[in-house]
Amino acid sequence: MLSDRQRMILNVIIDDYIRSAEPIGSRSISKRSDVGYSPATIRNEMADLEELGFLEQPHTSAGRIPSIKGYRYYVDHLVKLGEVNEQDLLFVRSFFTEKMNQMEQIIQHAAMILSNMTNYTSIVLGPETFTTSLKHFQLVPLGEDTAVAIIVTNTGHVENRTISIPQEMSMDEMQQAVNILNAKLIGVPLVRLKAKLYSEVGQELGRYADQFERLLGILDQTLASDNDHRVFMSGTTNMLTQPEFKDVDKVKTLLDLLEETPTIMQMFSALPSGIQVRIGTENTHEAINNCSLITATYSVEGKSLGTIGILGPTRMDYGKVISLLDILSKDMAVLLGRWYK
Amino acid sequence: MLSDRQRMILNVIIDDYIRSAEPIGSRSISKRSDVGYSPATIRNEMADLEELGFLEQPHTSAGRIPSIKGYRYYVDHLVKLGEVNEQDLLFVRSFFTEKMNQMEQIIQHAAMILSNMTNYTSIVLGPETFTTSLKHFQLVPLGEDTAVAIIVTNTGHVENRTISIPQEMSMDEMQQAVNILNAKLIGVPLVRLKAKLYSEVGQELGRYADQFERLLGILDQTLASDNDHRVFMSGTTNMLTQPEFKDVDKVKTLLDLLEETPTIMQMFSALPSGIQVRIGTENTHEAINNCSLITATYSVEGKSLGTIGILGPTRMDYGKVISLLDILSKDMAVLLGRWYK
DNA sequence: CGTTAGCACTCGATAGCGTTGAGTGCTAAT
DNA sequence: ATTAGCACTCAACGCTATCGAGTGCTAACG
Numbered sequence: 001m002l003s004d005r006q007r008m009i010l011n012v013i014i015d016d017y018i019r020s021a022e023p024i025g026s027r028s029i030s031k032r033s034d035v036g037y038s039p040a041t042i043r044n045e046m047a048d049l050e051e052l053g054f055l056e057q058p059h060t061s062a063g064r065i066p067s068i069k070g071y072r073y074y075v076d077h078l079v080k081l082g083e084v085n086e087q088d089l090l091f092v093r094s095f096f097t098e099k100m101n102q103m104e105q106i107i108q109h110a111a112m113i114l115s116n117m118t119n120y121t122s123i124v125l126g127p128e129t130f131t132t133s134l135k136h137f138q139l140v141p142l143g144e145d146t147a148v149a150i151i152v153t154n155t156g157h158v159e160n161r162t163i164s165i166p167q168e169m170s171m172d173e174m175q176q177a178v179n180i181l182n183a184k185l186i187g188v189p190l191v192r193l194k195a196k197l198y199s200e201v202g203q204e205l206g207r208y209a210d211q212f213e214r215l216l217g218i219l220d221q222t223l224a225s226d227n228d229h230r231v232f233m234s235g236t237t238n239m240l241t242q243p244e245f246k247d248v249d250k251v252k253t254l255l256d257l258l259e260e261t262p263t264i265m266q267m268f269s270a271l272p273s274g275i276q277v278r279i280g281t282e283n284t285h286e287a288i289n290n291c292s293l294i295t296a297t298y299s300v301e302g303k304s305l306g307t308i309g310i311l312g313p314t315r316m317d318y319g320k321v322i323s324l325l326d327i328l329s330k331d332m333a334v335l336l337g338r339w340y341k
Numbered sequence: 342m343l344s345d346r347q348r349m350i351l352n353v354i355i356d357d358y359i360r361s362a363e364p365i366g367s368r369s370i371s372k373r374s375d376v377g378y379s380p381a382t383i384r385n386e387m388a389d390l391e392e393l394g395f396l397e398q399p400h401t402s403a404g405r406i407p408s409i410k411g412y413r414y415y416v417d418h419l420v421k422l423g424e425v426n427e428q429d430l431l432f433v434r435s436f437f438t439e440k441m442n443q444m445e446q447i448i449q450h451a452a453m454i455l456s457n458m459t460n461y462t463s464i465v466l467g468p469e470t471f472t473t474s475l476k477h478f479q480l481v482p483l484g485e486d487t488a489v490a491i492i493v494t495n496t497g498h499v500e501n502r503t504i505s506i507p508q509e510m511s512m513d514e515m516q517q518a519v520n521i522l523n524a525k526l527i528g529v530p531l532v533r534l535k536a537k538l539y540s541e542v543g544q545e546l547g548r549y550a551d552q553f554e555r556l557l558g559i560l561d562q563t564l565a566s567d568n569d570h571r572v573f574m575s576g577t578t579n580m581l582t583q584p585e586f587k588d589v590d591k592v593k594t595l596l597d598l599l600e601e602t603p604t605i606m607q608m609f610s611a612l613p614s615g616i617q618v619r620i621g622t623e624n625t626h627e628a629i630n631n632c633s634l635i636t637a638t639y640s641v642e643g644k645s646l647g648t649i650g651i652l653g654p655t656r657m658d659y660g661k662v663i664s665l666l667d668i669l670s671k672d673m674a675v676l677l678g679r680w681y682k
Numbered sequence: 683c684g685t686t687a688g689c690a691c692t693c694g695a696t697a698g699c700g701t702t703g704a705g706t707g708c709t710a711a712t
Numbered sequence: 713a714t715t716a717g718c719a720c721t722c723a724a725c726g727c728t729a730t731c732g733a734g735t736g737c738t739a740a741c742g
Contacts, residue, residue, distance in 0.1 A: 364704095364705090366704065366705050366706085367705075367706080368704080368705075380705090380706095381707095384705085384706065384707075385707090387706090388706085388707075398705095398706090401705085401706070401707095402703095402704070402705050402706055403704080403705070403706090404704080404705065404706090
């Protein structure tokens, strides 16, 4: 479809544009030592590339910038994965080798590393609920009529909620019910928990009637409240340093989007495994139509655990980001693998 | 120091400027129905006020804007506390009357209400650690060599951390040690916990030697890790809608500041009780030298629990914000009072 | 025939310049 | 003491000219 020379030129244009954020002219390309053609020749090729839809002109007599299609081709065929330099690699690894024994800590750090090394915004989703199961359920009395309900999952995630205990229920009764729940429910995946509660444990606890009903409510509340605990972000303000976000209005819509956890979850859910690149309008949300989102899933034994991603301008250093995500997703998988063995 | 008329004029200028964000001229003041003077008279007074340092002129032939000193005078002597209208009051209260039984939930909501109602950025600090004490300490085994350490405080706050258990220590031994710790340490304020650990419990657990040392480390880790859990923010992007933040650079320095939890903590710590207003350069941090920070502490039985605050441009609706903070801090005190009775 | 030099052309960006109008300070009249 | 009147200032706005980076086309070249 494209000649070697066209590919070369497209490649150079995109590389340069990623660095400079300004339209690239034929002269500047011609001057590069690795390009042996005159500006005129380059111009001809550029005109062709534009006709094919790989390049765009902001206006006549400006240089060319890559189009979405151009970026797409670049990502699919041209990009050289930046061989992450030794130093960076060590940096990444060192972050993970310290005593990092809590899952959320690992995830948080991953987000930080990503945003620090790329200067874009990083988004990390923790493991999906359906792979986690209940490890322990407990009530800790606080005062006369309050207690803390604590749920521990096999991933080491702890969810807690302070609840008020109905007057007519004694602490002892409560504790007894909790014991039964523990006996029956440990090991059950969180998503199936509710169903299991009603079906199996229901009969067993039948005689506890009222109390049981309340406890269910508590468990339910606790489970419902942790939906947003699993999105981590870092470097949200990095966006502001990019020249494409000089306009405050764009910044606002973008930052507002990032604050809406449900939207983020939705964007990240149902992503195919492996590395995905969504360029500009390929993204469903309008607010990021001039952004690119690169995501990588991390998984253990074939099971997808979660997703890490980088959000930056369409003019993004794809090579670097992709290779970084690749490394990091694998490292995370190894590290998190512990919890799932 | 100031004549009645000067005060009136200063008041009008600041009120108008807060609304319009644009320099106020003599004509526009004169035209107001409640001002019976001609522009010329107003001009004379304005010139005097400027000489006294209450007003500033961005440039000759522009209107006047309040100076820091002007705002200060306004806040100290002129501001009419916006009598929060019935509807808003109900709105605030309704937010709190629902089943809101977890401390962090209350605080989070308070931050949300504040930012929603003011369109500025709200910052809320949860109760200081020294008023909270240990309620419960527990280990939940996860796998062969890992466990979750859970600390519950009397405020209903739960702190947790996944830890790895040294090979040479059996779960039973561990559990035994935990039991002793619980027996000895419940009720001890968190800040004194560490000292108490070494002094009192040390001897008791002497024979557990090694294990004890490890457990200490665990408790220590857990306590050290929750320093930033207590700052809540809402409406950070509201800043962007203010005309004084058209400039992306200012926005960035500001948002960066807000992301540094330690700095925020530092800013809020050691604030005198009651309502405080820090205008412009009265703030220590340069990044908010064109902002005003209004804070209110909330306390139960004379003990200060925490702080709620609003960060906005110096051109801020002081009357509204102050009265809102007043109401909210009192409501929060009542609500949180439960935990401390 | 592919490549390149030359040249006219386009158009955003920048600078210079007059105009406008909001606002001031001063003076003299009320 | 207040106000009307007036000259003055200055940012904002719009207009025009200039500049230059970059293009597209044509013709010449190897």
